[in-house]
Amino acid sequence: MAKNESTAPALILVVDDEPVMCALMREIMEGGGFAVIEASDGVEACRRYKEHHPDLLLVDIMMPRMDGYELCRELRSRPDGAYVPIVMVTALDDVSSIARAYDAGATDFMSKPVDWAIVNYRVRYILRAEELRRNQERLIAAKEVAEAANRSKSQFLANMSHELRTPLNAIIGFAGMMNACTLGPLDDKYVEYADIIGASGRHLLAIINDILDLAKADADKLSLVEEKVDLVKVVYRASQIVQDMARRARIHFASEIDGPLPKVTGDPAKITQILVNLLTNAIKFSEPGGRVRLKVERAPNQGVAFCVEDTGIGMSADDIKIALEPFGQIDAGLTRRNDGVGLGLPLTKRLIELHGGTMEIESKRGKGTLVTVRLPEERSYVSV
Numbered sequence: 016m017a018k019n020e021s022t023a024p025a026l027i028l029v030v031d032d033e034p035v036m037c038a039l040m041r042e043i044m045e046g047g048g049f050a051v052i053e054a055s056d057g058v059e060a061c062r063r064y065k066e067h068h069p070d071l072l073l074v075d076i077m078m079p080r081m082d083g084y085e086l087c088r089e090l091r092s093r094p095d096g097a098y099v100p101i102v103m104v105t106a107l108d109d110v111s112s113i114a115r116a117y118d119a120g121a122t123d124f125m126s127k128p129v130d131w132a133i134v135n136y137r138v139r140y141i142l143r144a145e146e147l148r149r150n151q152e153r154l155i156a157a158k159e160v161a162e163a164a165n166r167s168k169s170q171f172l173a174n175m176s177h178e179l180r181t182p183l184n185a186i187i188g189f190a191g192m193m194n195a196c197t198l199g200p201l202d203d204k205y206v207e208y209a210d211i212i213g214a215s216g217r218h219l220l221a222i223i224n225d226i227l228d229l230a231k232a233d234a235d236k237l238s239l240v241e242e243k244v245d246l247v248k249v250v251y252r253a254s255q256i257v258q259d260m261a262r263r264a265r266i267h268f269a270s271e272i273d274g275p276l277p278k279v280t281g282d283p284a285k286i287t288q289i290l291v292n293l294l295t296n297a298i299k300f301s302e303p304g305g306r307v308r309l310k311v312e313r314a315p316n317q318g319v320a321f322c323v324e325d326t327g328i329g330m331s332a333d334d335i336k337i338a339l340e341p342f343g344q345i346d347a348g349l350t351r352r353n354d355g356v357g358l359g360l361p362l363t364k365r366l367i368e369l370h371g372g373t374m375e376i377e378s379k380r381g382k383g384t385l386v387t388v389r390l391p392e393e394r395s396y397v398s399v
């Protein structure tokens with residue numbers, strides 16, 4: 016049916032050397048709204064197939080010159096006949112010819128004498144199954160095109176990020192030298208400006224690094240530098256990084272390690288990044304006076320869980336879906352007031368998945384958010 020306009024009737028090729036059988040088939044099928052063409056043997060059927068490309072063939076087995084099996088094999092060997100539905104019409108109890116028909120590539124069979132009452136239903140059903148198969152094929156092709164486009168995008172982003180980082184490092188480096196007056200005294204205003212240039216450069220570099228990491232993750236090229244990680248040190252480092260930010264935002268921040276933690280196999284820089292991203296979100300999206308808590312614990316046989324809880328603005332279930340998309344930000348007051356581009360959460364999720372872990376977000380608008388990250392038990396290797 017894909018070949019015809021959707022309003023045009025499906026075209027059926029009836030192949031039978033008995034004119035009476037052909038006439039009966041035509042009568043029944045035209046009555047059911049199909050268009051019918053005929054052939055009296057396999058050779059003629061091949062020719063008619065090439066000319067008309069019917070949507071389905073009803074094929075008798077025993078015919079002169081080229082029989083039904085041979086016709087079936089011939090069509091299946093052609094690129095344009097590989098999937099066309101071929102229904103073989105066989106004698107009622109003839110199991111061996113049914114088996115041979117399937118071996119030759121037939122789609123289905125119909126027993127003789129034909130039950131005329133159900134022929135049209137049967138044909139419609141087979142045509143629908145074929146239409147579903149074609150739709151699936153189209154979807155797979157569209158998905159492959161989309162994936163190829165996504166790969167090109169990731170490659171482009173990776174190249175661009177690399178090209179942007181090189182000059183940025185020069186900007187940050189020279190701004191630092193000027194800020195420190197390495198080559199001699201500078202006017203105070205220039206020192207202040209050099210500081211702003213350096214800070215802006217570092218901010219831009221952080222964004223570019225996130226874009227690069229996400230592009231790499233999309234292209235399955237983001238990898239871990241694994242070692243035995245002391246989680247106490249990682250929690251301490253992440254807490255140190257966000258402490259100052261929490262103080263400036265007047266958020267009460269506390270971290271707590273519940274019970275002895277195992278060491279885990281993982282990438283310490285990336286686990287730190289996971290915690291820093293979640294903690295900066297918790298601080299950024301809480302009003303002054305709010306509380307942010309990081310709790311780490313070992314769940315029996317379930318690995319290690321990191322819980323980042325805040326009393327901030329929270330998110331609805333729909334907001335969470337947006338937040339997990341690259342560049343997804345929720346249009347609430349605090350989001351607009353804060354800087355950031357919306358890459359932290361999707362990147363964090365990828366980094367956790369690279370460790371074989373999971374991230375769960377529980378949140379309610381106006382109530383706060385709890386993000387739980389779990390690293391699997393297989394990553395724990397020593398109890399201390």
Ligand SMILES: Nc1ncnc2c1ncn2[C@@H]1O[C@H](COP(=O)(O)OP(=O)(O)OP(=O)(O)O)[C@@H](O)[C@H]1O
Nearest residue numbers: 296300329338344345350355356357358359360384
């Ligand atoms: N703890 C939270 N409470 C409320 N909203 C949050 C929280 N964490 C994330 N969000 C919402 O999800 C959005 C996406 O978060 P994400 O960390 O990806 O981006 P960002 O923090 O805006 O920018 P970036 O992390 O790239 O600097 C945020 O802009 C915010 O709207």
Ligand SMILES: [Mg+2]
Nearest residue numbers: 296355359360
């Ligand atoms: Mg963030």
